[in-house]
Amino acid sequence: MSMQADIIIIGAGVIGLSTAYHLACRKDNLRIVILEKEKFHGAGSTAQCTGGIRYQFTNPVNIQLTKISYPHFLRFAATMQYPIYFRRRGYLLVTGKENRRQELHNIIEQLNRLEVPARLLAPKDIAAAYPFVLTEDLLEGSFCPPDAYADPYGVMEGYYRQCRGLGVQVLCNTEVTGIKVQSNRVAGVLCRHTRQDGRPTEEDTISAPAVINAAGPHLHLLARLAGLALPAAPYRRQVYVCAPMPAIPADIPLIVDLDTGFYMHAEKNGILLLGGTDRDSAPGLETVVDRSRLSNFIESAIGRVPVLEDAQITRIYTGIRSLTPDGLGILGETEINGFYCAGGFGGNGFMHAPAIGLITSCLILGEQPPLDPAPLSPNRFNNAPIAESALF
Numbered sequence: 001m002s003m004q005a006d007i008i009i010i011g012a013g014v015i016g017l018s019t020a021y022h023l024a025c026r027k028d029n030l031r032i033v034i035l036e037k038e039k040f041h042g043a044g045s046t047a048q049c050t051g052g053i054r055y056q057f058t059n060p061v062n063i064q065l066t067k068i069s070y071p072h073f074l075r076f077a078a079t080m081q082y083p084i085y086f087r088r089r090g091y092l093l094v095t096g097k098e099n100r101r102q103e104l105h106n107i108i109e110q111l112n113r114l115e116v117p118a119r120l121l122a123p124k125d126i127a128a129a130y131p132f133v134l135t136e137d138l139l140e141g142s143f144c145p146p147d148a149y150a151d152p153y154g155v156m157e158g159y160y161r162q163c164r165g166l167g168v169q170v171l172c173n174t175e176v177t178g179i180k181v182q183s184n185r186v187a188g189v190l191c192r193h194t195r196q197d198g199r200p201t202e203e204d205t206i207s208a209p210a211v212i213n214a215a216g217p218h219l220h221l222l223a224r225l226a227g228l229a230l231p232a233a234p235y236r237r238q239v240y241v242c243a244p245m246p247a248i249p250a251d252i253p254l255i256v257d258l259d260t261g262f263y264m265h266a267e268k269n270g271i272l273l274l275g276g277t278d279r280d281s282a283p284g285l286e287t288v289v290d291r292s293r294l295s296n297f298i299e300s301a302i303g304r305v306p307v308l309e310d311a312q313i314t315r316i317y318t319g320i321r322s323l324t325p326d327g328l329g330i331l332g333e334t335e336i337n338g339f340y341c342a343g344g345f346g347g348n349g350f351m352h353a354p355a356i357g358l359i360t361s362c363l364i365l366g367e368q369p370p371l372d373p374a375p376l377s378p379n380r381f382n383n384a385p386i387a388e389s390a391l392f
């Protein structure tokens with residue numbers, strides 16, 4: 001069987017679905033096909049995402065991506081007719097290191113210039129507002145009240161349902177196994193379906209003049225199928241789920257210790273999601289829980305929030321994030337005409353998915369995107385890019 005489409009999107013995660021949605025909204029009668037290797041849409045890293053949305057970045061491009069995405073989240077439930085449990089909780093970033101303190105100042109100056117409410121907090125203010133946080137060794141913190149939380153599943157599902165209503169075809173159980181390139185222009189993909197009995201079919205061809213690689217942690221592998229070496233790599237992230245604790249209210253901001261990476265985030269029912277101490281893990285797509293990480297995690301957690309010594313860990317799960325050397329995502333057309341990449345956004349691919357989908361759709365349709373995507377270009381890595389450093 002061979003098919004013809006106008007646009008093929010590889011990956012039915014929040015980024016692929018957002019891109020399909022924006023394309024379908026902007027132009028009628030486009031034949032858009034999303035190919036997803038798993039049984040269901042949204043089964044990739046979107047399924048493990050903890051749902052944080054923040055303005056607090058050092059790189060202006062990331063701040064702009066949040067500025068573009070934020071209104072989409074605000075009106076999501078109404079326009080997409082799907083609940084996403086959006087809550088303004090704020091992010092509190094803290095540090096005891098002088099260089100990171102300068103980064104916090106940089107963040108707050110940039111946000112205030114853009115009229116995003118955000119402020120620095122002295123350790124005594126942090127202690128007063130959040131008495132469970134150990135502040136003796138801290139120099140400063142930064143707090144941005146509009147930073148928020150939303151349900152990644154709801155956002156992904158909202159996009160999926162709208163896409164279906166707009167005529168986008170989503171083919172699950174369909175793995176892309178090759179990218180067809182002719183005279184440096186993309187011509188389509190090769191793919192294999194998995195039958196009900198689990199056996200793969202023969203390879204099919206789907207032709208299209210535009211292909212978007214939105215394969216999440218597999219971004220670099222799909223780029224390799226087209227002969228491109230994209231310096232994105234998959235890294236495991238471990239999340240520790242803890243039972244609610246009376247000392248930690250359910251409406252706390254997402255608290256990040258920038259010095260260890262430790263973060264703490266409370267879900268609506270007070271359940272705590274903790275993690276962030278594994279930025280130094282080796283790249284790989286392995287999702288097995290690494291118990292050797294536990295002691296370092298516990299040390300960082302108790303070092304900042306001592307009551308966590310009594311926390312009851314109910315579950316540990318892992319997810320994979322695609323990271324780049326400069327900490328910025330990859331968005332745009334590659335050196336192969338018509339072959340686009342949208343991924344490598346690490347810990348901010350969910351919060352920036354509305355902007356990523358919108359910008360990618362503008363680029364493909366030849367419209368002016370709401371921001372200049374040059375700093376995110378897949379071809380930027382030979383130059384000296386300006387990195388993002390507020391990462392955890």
Ligand SMILES: Cc1cc2nc3c(=O)[nH]c(=O)nc-3n(C[C@H](O)[C@H](O)[C@H](O)COP(=O)(O)OP(=O)(O)OC[C@H]3O[C@@H](n4cnc5c(N)ncnc54)[C@H](O)[C@@H]3O)c2cc1C
Pocket residue numbers: 010011012013014015016035036037038041042043044045046047048049050051052053174175176177214215216217218222237238239318319320321342343345346347348349350351352
């Ligand atoms: C533990 C954890 C916490 C996180 N917390 C946050 C957060 O608080 N805020 C935030 O903004 N981001 C967060 N992230 C990051 C966020 O989850 C990702 O950036 C985002 O989900 C990426 O979406 P995606 O659509 O690119 O990837 P995915 O959801 O992984 O989707 C890609 C899809 O491509 C499919 N695919 C891959 N290869 C092929 C192929 N060959 N053929 C067909 N299909 C293929 C996969 O099966 C997958 O479904 C977190 C990530 C993790 C792991």
